[in-house]
Amino acid sequence: MPAYMIARIDVTDPEQYEVYKSLAPIAIKKYGGRYLTRGGAMETLEGPEETRRVVIVEYPDMAAVKAFYDSPEYKKAREARKDAAEGQFVILEGLDKPLW
Structure with missing residues (x-):
């Protein structure tokens, strides 16, 4: 059953965050992940x-x-992100079949 990681990030050092952005995709791909969205245009509809x-x-x-999250590759990326951003990472299980 698919699973999703949702990250909400407050970037505090954009230059250092670029280092993280160069490292994270390597670990994501290695552990079977694929980006569905990565910081694109966004609009809040409610709340x-x-x-x-x-x-x-x-x-x-x-x-x-x-x-992925506990991997040596991502630990390196997290270290690069440590002083560049604060974030919330949530993982949730997807549906095994569509509801309709």
Whole structure:
């Protein structure tokens, strides 16, 4: 069953964040992830305006997301992000079949 990682990021050092952006895709791809969106145009339809960068990545399953997040490759990316941004990373299980 697919799983999704949703990241909401407040970038505090754009130059250093570029280093993170160069490292993260390597780990994402290695562990079976694929970007569904990566900081594109965004509009809040309801609730407080979202001003953070939003990234959604699809993985084959929850185990793959956890393997990615704990991997040596992503630990290197997280270290690069440490002083460049603050974020919230949520993972959730997808549907095994469409509802309709």
